[in-house]
Every structure is written in C-alpha cells, then in structure tokens.
Amino acid sequence: MTEPIRSPRALLLDFGGVIVSSEKPAGWQERVAHDIRMMVGEPDALPEHARVVADVRAGAVAASLWRNAMSRPMHPAELDPRTYVLDFLAADWPGRARAALEPHVAAICYAVSAAKEIRTLRDGIVELLEWARERRLPVAIVSNALSGQVHRDVLREAGLSSWFAAELYSDEEGIRKPNPDFLLRGAAAVGARIDDCWYVGDHLDRDVLCGVRAGVGANVLMPAPGGSTRPYTVPVEADIVVSSPRELWDLLKNENPPAKAA
DSSP states (O other), X not given: OEEEOOOOSEEEEOSBTTTEEEEOOTTHHHHHHHHHHHHHOOTTTSOOHHHHHXXXXXXXXXXXXXXXXXXXXXXXXXXXXXXXXXXIISTTSOHHHHHHHGGGHHHXXXXXXXXXXXXXXXXXXXXXXXXXXXXXXXXXXXXXXXXXXXHHHHHHHTTOGGGOSEEEEHHHHSBOTTOHHHHHHHHXXXXXXXXXXXXXXXXXXXXXXXXXXXXXSEEEEOOOTTOOOOSSOOSOOOSEEOXXXXXXXXXXXXXXOOEEEO
16 A cells, blocks of 8 residues: 655755765875874874875774664764774874874864765756745755765855755764654754655665654655665665656656655
C-alpha cells in the first residue's frame, strides 16, 4: 500500500553533494602542512615537513573511517576539533609539538576542510533556492562538517548565504548524522514539523537513514557524481531519487511527487 507524498513546508538540505559537488585536488596535504607551520610560527617546534604531510594524510583517512563507523550508532556525536588534530593527526608527535598545535585546532580543521576539496555549485541549486524563496518555502542546511565555517564562507562567496533560513553544521552542533536529533533541530530552526519537511542528502547510510530515524515527510536521495560507496548495507531506501538540484526543482514545480510506501 502506498500513500502520496505531501508537498514540503520546508526543505532541509545537505551541503556536500547537494549544494556543491566536490573534487579532491592533488597535493592538498602539502598545503595543509605548510599552513600548520605558518600558524605555529616556531620552526623547531614541529616534526620535519615530510612527517607533517604524512600525518595530515593519515589523520584524514582515520577520520573518514571513523565517520563510516559513526553511521551505525543511533545518536552519534561529532568529532571535535581538538580530538581531530591532537588524536587523529598528531597523536605521536612530541609533547612540545602537540602543545604548539593546541591553540590552533579550529584553524587547522578549517585548513584541512578548505584544502582537501574544490567545491562547485551543483546544477540547478540557484534556481531551486530562487523558486523556494518566491514561494516562501524555508530552506535550511543540515550538514556534517569538519569546519562549518568553510561551508559558510563558500556560500558567502557565492552570494547564497541570505537564501537560507538556517545553517546547522555538525562541528557547531556537536552531533552528526545519522543522529535524528540533528534533523529535528533543523526543522525547529525553520519553525516546521519534521514530517512536513523534505530532507535531501547524498548518502543512504548517513542521510536517508537519518531521515528515517527522524521521521521526515520525504527522504530525497541525490547521489553525488563520484561520491563514495556505502561501506555496509543499510536497511533503508529513499522515497525519491533525483540526479541534481535541477531535477528536484522540476519535480517540485510540477507538484507531482511519487507515492510513498505506507
């Protein structure tokens, strides 16, 4: 038995894969290692450059594996900047080096997030946001992030910041998807019931699972081109699958969403 999906009274959007597509540039670890040395400003306080580069790379890999694991618990917390820098990146550095990093942990997370991805607006996102604004349909971002400030700056540089009623990032909220409380906070931020919201994300194991747990009105999966594959089976399916923001915009304009399994 199926039931029609109600039109949304608010949209909750992921950032990466939905608002922007991302590409990893070569040599980003070198740039972060250089930034770290410039932040610390003490040439003798840190390990040699090659060691810093290697540990920046290792820290990113370890954090990625941790994030995959955190798609299993019901209420995962986010990895805080201090833990990322001092435990994932510099766990085995000498005490003096770790102490030199500690005042800069937030800036280092910003440097990592900014350097390791080239972000490009996805096709149709501007038109989708314009359409939503014309209809007074509030749009909020609910996104996992190592540094939400990077995402805020990307939107500001693109001239899109004012199009969002709220921006919620996991590093600022202290929780991460698929924790359902995160989406509930997003709905509350725009004054909507969660079952009146459509949530749009690019991963089954973080986004669709989070939407199911939270009870969203509709789970929209927008697989990102070249996105990562699921590390394990997740027993959920999206209500709607679209290829881009433009396709979602077309669907909403036509006001003809598919049926939803009861």
